[in-house]
Amino acid sequence: MLDVCIVGGGVIGTAISRELSRYQLKVRVVERNEDVATETTKANSGIVHGGYDAAHGKLKGFFSAKGNAMYPQLEEELHFGFRQTGSFVVAFNEGQEPELDRLLENGIKNGARGLEIISGDRAREMEPHLSKSVTKALYCSTAGVTSPYELSVALAENAAKNGVEYSFYTEVNGIEKVEDHFILHTSKGPVEAKVVINAAGLYADRISAMIGEDDFTINPRQGQYVLLDKDQAFMTDTVIFQAPENGSKGVLVTPTVHHNILVGPNSDYIDEKNDVATTSDVIAKILKAGSKSIDAINTRKVIRSFSGNRASSDRGDFIIGETKVKGFVNVAGIESPGLTSAPAIAIHVADILKEMGLELTADPNFDPTRKPYKRIADMEAEELNNLIAEEPAYGRVICRCESISEGEIVDAIHRGLPITSVDAIKKRTRAGMGRCQGGFCAPRVMEIISRETGLSMEEITKQGEGSYLLTKRSKDALEKGGQDA
Ligand SMILES: Cc1cc2nc3c(=O)[nH]c(=O)nc-3n(C[C@H](O)[C@H](O)[C@H](O)COP(=O)(O)OP(=O)(O)OC[C@H]3O[C@@H](n4cnc5c(N)ncnc54)[C@H](O)[C@@H]3O)c2cc1C
DSSP states (O other), rough: OOOOOOEEHEEEHHHHHHHTTTTOOOOOEEEESSSOOOGGGSSSSEEEESSSSSOOTHHHHHHHHHHHHHHHHHHHHSSEEEOOOOEEEESHHHHHHHHHHHOOOOOOOHHHSEEEEEHHHHHHHHHBBTTOOOOOOEETTTTEEOOOHHHHHHHHHHHHHTTTTTSSSSSSSEEEEEETOOOETTTTTTEEEEEEEEOOGGHHHHHHTTTTTOSSSOOOOOEEEEEEEEEGGGGOSSSSEEETTTTBBEEEEOOOTOOEEEEEOOOOSSSEEEEEOOOOHHHHHHHHHHTTTTOOOOOOGGGEEEEEEHHHHESSSSSEOOOOOTEOOOOOOOOOOOOHHOOOOOHHHHHHHHHHHHOOOOOOOOOOOOOOOOGGOOOOOHHHHHHHHOGGGGGSEEETTEEEHHHHHHHTTTSOOOOOOOHHHHHHHOTTTTTTTTTTTHHHHHHHHHHHOOOOGGBSSSSSOOBBBBBHHHHHHHTTTSOOO
């Protein structure tokens, strides 16, 4: 029997799993998709917020300020990609300026650090492409950007190295409380655990309802984005928010951790939790709103649009705690700033388990570190030549747009989590993230996954079930008479 079963392998489930891997516990994460970070965690702004925005007195305010402070050490230990770029909240007129004072005060109460109100001119000295209409800005030096999926992968790999089991393609369909433990009925059979942690994102209300705790609902709130090519990185290296209107953070223009530019999101409630379609009218609105902050947005430089759904609860705050059903813990309604808050939430959840009576004995073998990738794109010629001499696979470039070598892909496959999709490699190495979006490298990536894992080419998917890239070999079809070729 497991001590703890975590439902959901987003940033919340993976952060909790890594935190619990410090202790002598038997922990498993069950995730219905093919990898970690496949839903909300894969499509968001990637901002490590300063902690001034979420209201003081709410869990969001408390955990975002605490989470923000944990990122530098986490990056040192796990090497997932975090840059402390700083952020601006900009006002365009005197009417908006009091919002900056309100955020500053709120941030101080939350314990946020590095806050200062500066003039529009000073902000433009720091970011010359900032609109001339900006009159004042709230600057936060501790805000930054990260790669949400690389963080989740890093947390999960480190947890796996420290003994946590990851079970993909494992959907929880029902949960039974039996005396002092739970039986989770999953698509891969029953799983028994003393404690269940519900970190199921948009579906956390359904998981909670499985044990009769149905006193909240999760409503999907969509955010669409456009991603601009790296040659637009000159636009800004600071995260730029606009002064909030009607409680919304509005459209931001931000660098990504890998030096693309991201513009978005909108904020609209939708009916379907898993509807991640983008629409041309919303994209047009986002680009127009973004152009208010930076007037250099070149729409010809858009390389991708995407969308993610916030798990907004009807309680208006994070829902974290043991339920009336002893042993069942909800970590639900984790909308923004959930990514920022994840490491702090994870520590809080471990404290909750302790208070519930679960014995948390430190594991003397716990290793908090994860080895960094050898990224050939970042290497000087001499370093690269030495590496290729030792490991020739680093000399074979597979993704030309992002300069990703075979060595990096092979490394990604052997880091402790099962790899069955092209997107799993994309998340770990960036192969397929560039201008051609995988058009050239996907078949090579599939060949490497097949060779290294023993999966057949037909078993490898783009992004999990139903997204097969090859259905059958054309030669087989030809032999049958050519109808399907
Ligand atoms: C548009 C947008 C912008 C955002 N921007 C930011 C930002 O800049 N900074 C910030 O701090 N936060 C931001 N957030 C919030 C942040 O992305 C989320 O708080 C965070 O990703 C939530 O992670 P999660 O693990 O709770 O959910 P998810 O990533 O959705 O993970 C839940 C997992 O549970 C699995 N699951 C569901 N049901 C089952 C089942 N029955 N059986 C097994 N598995 C199941 C799912 O497959 C999924 O992988 C943003 C969110 C959005 C949508």
